[in-house]
Amino acid sequence: MSDIAPKELKIVGFLCNWCSYGGADTAGVSRFKQPPDLRIIRVPCSGRIDPLFVVKALLNGADGVLVSGCHPRDCHYSDGNFYARRRLEMLKRLLPFLGIDDKRFHYTWISASEGQRWQQTVTAFVKRIHELGPLNLKEEKQS
Amino acid sequence: MTVEKLKETVLDTLKDVELVMGYQMGFDALHATPLFIRKKEDAERLIWNPLCVHNLTTYLPSLKKSRVGVVVKGCDSRTIIQFLQEGLITRENVTIIGIPCQGIISVRKVLKEIEYEPVEEVSFNSDSMTIKTLKGSKTLKIEDVWPDKCITCKYPTPLIYDYLIGEPVSFDRGVEVSQVIKELEGKSLNERLAYWQKEFDRCIRCYACRNACPLCVCQDSCIAETREPHWISQRLTLNEKFMFHMIHALHLAGRCVECGECARVCPMDIPVNILKKKINLDMKELFGYVPGVNAEDKPPMYTFNVDEVNIKEHGI
Numbered sequence: 001m002s003d004i005a006p007k008e009l010k011i012v013g014f015l016c017n018w019c020s021y022g023g024a025d026t027a028g029v030s031r032f033k034q035p036p037d038l039r040i041i042r043v044p045c046s047g048r049i050d051p052l053f054v055v056k057a058l059l060n061g062a063d064g065v066l067v068s069g070c071h072p073r074d075c076h077y078s079d080g081n082f083y084a085r086r087r088l089e090m091l092k093r094l095l096p097f098l099g100i101d102d103k104r105f106h107y108t109w110i111s112a113s114e115g116q117r118w119q120q121t122v123t124a125f126v127k128r129i130h131e132l133g134p135l136n137l138k139e140e141k142q143s
Numbered sequence: 144m145t146v147e148k149l150k151e152t153v154l155d156t157l158k159d160v161e162l163v164m165g166y167q168m169g170f171d172a173l174h175a176t177p178l179f180i181r182k183k184e185d186a187e188r189l190i191w192n193p194l195c196v197h198n199l200t201t202y203l204p205s206l207k208k209s210r211v212g213v214v215v216k217g218c219d220s221r222t223i224i225q226f227l228q229e230g231l232i233t234r235e236n237v238t239i240i241g242i243p244c245q246g247i248i249s250v251r252k253v254l255k256e257i258e259y260e261p262v263e264e265v266s267f268n269s270d271s272m273t274i275k276t277l278k279g280s281k282t283l284k285i286e287d288v289w290p291d292k293c294i295t296c297k298y299p300t301p302l303i304y305d306y307l308i309g310e311p312v313s314f315d316r317g318v319e320v321s322q323v324i325k326e327l328e329g330k331s332l333n334e335r336l337a338y339w340q341k342e343f344d345r346c347i348r349c350y351a352c353r354n355a356c357p358l359c360v361c362q363d364s365c366i367a368e369t370r371e372p373h374w375i376s377q378r379l380t381l382n383e384k385f386m387f388h389m390i391h392a393l394h395l396a397g398r399c400v401e402c403g404e405c406a407r408v409c410p411m412d413i414p415v416n417i418l419k420k421k422i423n424l425d426m427k428e429l430f431g432y433v434p435g436v437n438a439e440d441k442p443p444m445y446t447f448n449v450d451e452v453n454i455k456e457h458g459i
């Protein structure tokens with residue numbers, strides 16, 4: 001493994017349109033270097049993120065899932081991220097019980113102006129997933 | 144507790160409701176089955192013993208508009224409280240006949256003890272049962288054949304009722320966490336994953352667990368079966384089964400009253416209730432919330448605090 005160039009892993013990012021998606025955009029516009037492994041899915045609010053989105057992504061081949069929304073008290077719809085925080089924390093605790101390392105799932109709050117912070121978060125998360133390696137939950141065979 | 148007293152109360156209740164739900168003997172001496180009492184004569188068939196395992200409150204949301212009576216154990220009464228928290232029933236329409244419970248049996252555990260011989264006769268003493276089969280008879284202590292839920296039960300006496308038949312009881316064993324959860328927590332991630340994959344792989348997706356669950360109230364709109372959105376397909380893969388169980392567990396997060404019906408009805412003996420119990424432990428730790436205890440409570444996923452004292456930000 002060590003002498004082969006690291007394979008690109010599949011990392012899914014669910015980003016709130018009003019903040020983190022903008023943050024990622026800011027990072028792009030500022031030409032901050034970002035890892036190529038992240039596939040971004042834009043959602044209207046972190047409150048739109050059903051924890052099942054995360055589970056489904058992991059079961060269907062994602063090696064890691066990153067969720068980011070507006071800072072608490074800054075949600076565009078005022079309380080979407082408050083609900084999200086409870087749901088995502090619940091999921092964070094359930095994953096290891098199922099045998100899925102909760103390091104593969106991270107949720108955080110990043111605003112549109114925090115391009116740098118976005119870049120740091122993504123870089124650290126992608127690095128962590130590379131350390132953990134592929135998850136390999138996806139299977140095609142009929143049992 | 145005498146069945147006579149129960150019958151009396153049921154007949155009394157029947158005067159101002161359309162229907163009272165209780166238990167009657169089932170297809171053999173080891174099984175009870177629900178009894179729907181609409182006429183006086185029906186009440187003759189009423190029974191009460193540790194075979195009365197079903198959570199009859201599961202019918203209440205679909206009968207929301209009718210006036211009904213229902214016989215409940217401690218755990219069943221918690222379902223009613225949860226319904227009230229979620230506005231799924233109208234309190235005035237339901238007459239609750241509570242029975243302090245000494246624990247019920249797991250038919251599955253009993254069958255194992257009698258090596259799956261056909262049952263001829265069953266009799267109960269205060270804390271044991273005797274089962275007669277062609278091969279002879281066997282006496283078992285009820286608590287040795289309790290289902291998982293009775294071992295961790297904290298509320299054997301109904302928490303909400305209009306009538307209480309018999310004296311309140313308590314038998315808290317001080318067991319907070321089921322054995323399966325403890326064992327799993329002692330295992331590595333890979334072992335846990337292997338455990339769940341092995342369990343879920345047996346699932347035939349009959350959806351009995353979902354159908355029996357009193358709090359799975361979506362009926363025809365359950366996302367396990369809708370085409371739009373199309374969360375899971377009919378393919379027979381482990382992942383589809385895994386995903387179904389995630390849907391079931393997450394939709395019950397902070398709502399499951401641990402009545403154990405899902406695990407009881409599973410034809411494949413999958414411990415479906417364990418995931419929900421695990422989430423409940425977290426709900427208690429994070430939000431100090433226990434489902435089905437206080438009708439004024441709000442389920443934790445239906446609400447929030449601006450400052451969550453127990454949720455810390457996670458670093459990478």
Ligand code: SF4
Pocket residue numbers: 216217218219244245246247292293294296297298299300
């Ligand atoms: S969980 Fe408690 S109330 Fe329910 S059947 Fe068991 S002992 Fe009775």
Ligand code: SF4
Pocket residue numbers: 345346347348349350351352353405408409410411412413415
């Ligand atoms: S009852 Fe058992 S076999 Fe049927 S869907 Fe539920 S877990 Fe699967």
Ligand code: FES
Pocket residue numbers: 016017018019044045046047069070074075076077078079080081
């Ligand atoms: S709008 Fe961004 S989290 Fe709600």
